[in-house]
Structures are given as structure tokens and as C-alpha cells.
Amino acid sequence: MFFRPSRIVIGIVCVMAVGWSGCEVRAQEPQPADALLAQARSAVQAGSFSNAETLARKFVSQQDASADGHYLLGYILSHQGKAKESLAEYTRAAQLRPPSANDFKVVAVDYVLLGDFLDADQWFTRALKMNPSDADGWYYLGRTKYNENRFSEAIDAFHACLKLDAHNVKAEDNLGLSYEGLNRIEEATQAFQTAIAWQTGAGERDAQPYLNMGMLLIDQEHPEASLTYLQQGVTLAPQNPKAHEQLGRAYLKLKRWNDAHDELEKAVQLAPNSSSLHYELAISYRDQGLKEQAKKEFDRCTELNATHSSVETPNP
Numbered sequence: 001m002f003f004r005p006s007r008i009v010i011g012i013v014c015v016m017a018v019g020w021s022g023c024e025v026r027a028q029e030p031q032p033a034d035a036l037l038a039q040a041r042s043a044v045q046a047g048s049f050s051n052a053e054t055l056a057r058k059f060v061s062q063q064d065a066s067a068d069g070h071y072l073l074g075y076i077l078s079h080q081g082k083a084k085e086s087l088a089e090y091t092r093a094a095q096l097r098p099p100s101a102n103d104f105k106v107v108a109v110d111y112v113l114l115g116d117f118l119d120a121d122q123w124f125t126r127a128l129k130m131n132p133s134d135a136d137g138w139y140y141l142g143r144t145k146y147n148e149n150r151f152s153e154a155i156d157a158f159h160a161c162l163k164l165d166a167h168n169v170k171a172e173d174n175l176g177l178s179y180e181g182l183n184r185i186e187e188a189t190q191a192f193q194t195a196i197a198w199q200t201g202a203g204e205r206d207a208q209p210y211l212n213m214g215m216l217l218i219d220q221e222h223p224e225a226s227l228t229y230l231q232q233g234v235t236l237a238p239q240n241p242k243a244h245e246q247l248g249r250a251y252l253k254l255k256r257w258n259d260a261h262d263e264l265e266k267a268v269q270l271a272p273n274s275s276s277l278h279y280e281l282a283i284s285y286r287d288q289g290l291k292e293q294a295k296k297e298f299d300r301c302t303e304l305n306a307t308h309s310s311v312e313t314p315n316p
Helices: 033-045 049-062 067-079 083-096 101-113 117-130 135-147 151-164 169-181 185-197 208-219 223-236 241-253 257-270 275-287 291-305
Strands: 018-021 024-027
Touching: 033 049, 033 067, 049 067, 067 083, 067 101, 083 101, 101 117, 101 135, 117 135, 135 151, 135 169, 151 169, 169 185, 169 208, 185 208, 208 223, 208 241, 223 241, 241 257, 241 275, 257 275, 275 291
Parallel strands: none
Antiparallel strands: 018 024
16 A cells, blocks of 8 residues: 555546537547547657546546556656645555556655655665666655655665766765765765766756855855856756855855845745745845845745745755
8 A cells, every 4th residue: 555545535526528419419429448548648658747637537437447547647647746646546556456666666756745755765665676777766765865864875875876877967966965964075075076077068957066066165164166156056047046045145155245135136036935035135135234125025034934935946
């Protein structure tokens, strides 16, 4: 079982489509079940997950004993972020046929979406026992271990990923985060710089290693050295509020007030419901004697605190 049935209520609604012609109501011709499943798979391949969900739900309403149908619907729902519904489908599918390693991996992703890293860890681990050559599986297990603050185990998982997929920038970057979590600063620095170096000359670059390197330097009280990395991070990810926030922090430490205000204001524009950003901007205004602007931001921060808003940038 992937979840306790009492925690999730599943409702099935069957709708019959009808056509109107004059005074005669006629039911539409039913589509063969196998055709529905094939169409659902085609919709997934085309990236049309909403249409795929409709087709898969219609299929399982006609063929509830089809493991293929429930596994496919579970995958579709997971891809749309509907984790609880996805888990319900995987539970039903597992009653009909044992899950594969990939099925366990999707179940683990569902638990990540629910913020349940303990269960996610369990299912990623089970998937990897079945398929230890899955580099992505090791990466996601590492991310899960990191979120559990099990940094040493995260390091082992990222190393396993890198053995299978050398020069995996995300794995190397997260290796750095894990070393940082253990306060192994030299190793964290090396990992971030390696992730950056691997992107030299690449058409598309990931901003996260630059941001992580910059944030590490700020935390180590080297704001001047952080600028090169954070400015590059902003260039690569101009719509990322975290990038502007961290560059603003560096400018604040360097007492470059106007630059700091500009970056923090951009961050607030990109994430207007982040209480932490409004607070940082308020502090910067207050320290510069801009009382009215500071009060406005403090008031907005107080208003938002009830929702526990914060600026969070995923590092998948």
C-alpha cells in the first residue's frame, strides 16, 4: 500500500455524453477501451496532460481491472502535481500488478510533492534496489536525503549519480550543498566551482551553481567576491527572485545602498507575496533613513506573515 485509504477519499463520476438532433436524443458511439488507452498515451507523449487525464479516467471507468490504465492515470496525475490522486491510482494499480522500479519512483515523487520526505526516501530506495543503474533515481534520492538533513547519505547518493552520469551539473551542485550542510566549506566550494566549470561553452547554463557559490561567499563574509557569481546568476535567471535577493544582500553588505534597493525591489516585483523579501527591503530602507518606505514594507510584511510566505526557489 502506498497510503492509508482513510486519508484519501476517492470519488468516481461517470458522465454520458449525448448529442441533440431535432427532437431525438442519441447517445454517442462508445469508443473501444483499448483505443482510449492508446489515445491517452499519445496525449502524454504530446505533452497534453489535461487531455490525457480525461481519456485515462474514461478508460479506467470502463476497465477498472486494468493495471495499465491505473498506472498511466497515476503517472499523469503526478505530472500535474495531483499527488494524492496519483497515489490512489498507484495503490489501485498495485493491487492488480506489482509495480516496476519506475512506478516506485513516481510514487516517491508524489511524496516529495506532499513534503513527506521520509516516505519519498523509502520509495526511491526501493526503486533503486530494483534498478541501481538509474542515475536520475540516485539524484532524486540525494535531493530527498538533503531535505531530510541527512547530508552524508545525500553525498553518497550524488556520488552514485555522478558515477553513472559524469558531468551531471545538478548532481555536482547539490553535492556542494550537501558538503556545505556539513560545514565542509572547501569541498563545497570545489563542487560549486566544478559545476560551473562543466558549463563553460554550453549553450544553456544552469544559474543555480553560480547562486550557490555566491551565497556561500556571502555567508563566509566575502561579499565582494560573491558579486561575480551572483551577477552571472541574475543574468542567467533574470526572473528568479532568489537571484535578485542574494545579489541585493551582497550589495547591502558592501553598503552599495542604491544597487541593493534596485535588486531587492526587483525581487519583490517577482515574488510580491514573499514576506521575507518585504522585510529585507524594509530593513534596507530603514538603514538608509527612508522611514515611509520602510514602514510600508514592514506593514506589508506583517500582513503577509499570517500566510507564512517566503521566497523559495526549487533546486530540482
